[in-house]
Amino acid sequence: MKLTRILKVTETEFYDFLENDLLNNIYQCTNKKLSSKDIKKGLRYTKHDESVYSRIDISILDYKRGEFYKSEIKSIADRITISFETEVIDNELKIVFNQHIEGFESKKHNKFMRMFSEAVYYGRMTDTLYDIQKKIVTNRENFIEPIFPN
Template structure:
């Protein structure tokens, strides 16, 4: 799935945020002290997701500061490939966000389920980009808050599926 948004941030701010987030994850999970120079194609690291009780393996497939970040995330259940392609435009930073979830291949779902799932995924992708923008702008204003990723499920869907019949 491909999503394009223009954020009101600079290219430098976006890649600084991305690199700091990556280094924080790697250093925290693996106890390694890596630097920005270590973020490149072929870098691999693992982390443990306490909520899902599973290991997550992350590989950087491509990285060119100012242009592209692409990684593959493998879990026991799925493989997800994401990429951010960036371009400076007059309004800010144009980001093309691609996400491929192997378990969500079109052949595996009927049309109605595919349309519903695509809507959910596009919403999450949009939220991810605007959360990044918010974090960058907040940090520039001196407001610091920990990065909290979006919950796996939508709150209204959780309510719907958790009701007993």
């Protein structure tokens, strides 16, 4: 499923948020401290959820800061591919968000259920993008310039 939105954030803010979120997630899952230089095609890590005894493998399929990010999330139940493609337009950021859930096959659903499921997924995708925007704006508003003595 493909969704396009324009957010009131800068390209730098978006990719800083994306990288920080990813690096924090990797640290929580592996206890390894990586840097933004390590975020590239082929980076992999595993997340374990002890409450349900599950394993989730996350792989970066492609990444170029300022242009795109693509990852794959594999679990026992599903395989999800997520990508963001970005473009600066009039000081705002156009984001094309693609999400493919392998377990969601339209031919397994009747027309009504397919339309309902697609609406739910589009709603969640929109919420994801606007949550990112909200977090970035909150960080921007709470940022305090460091004061250095002369």
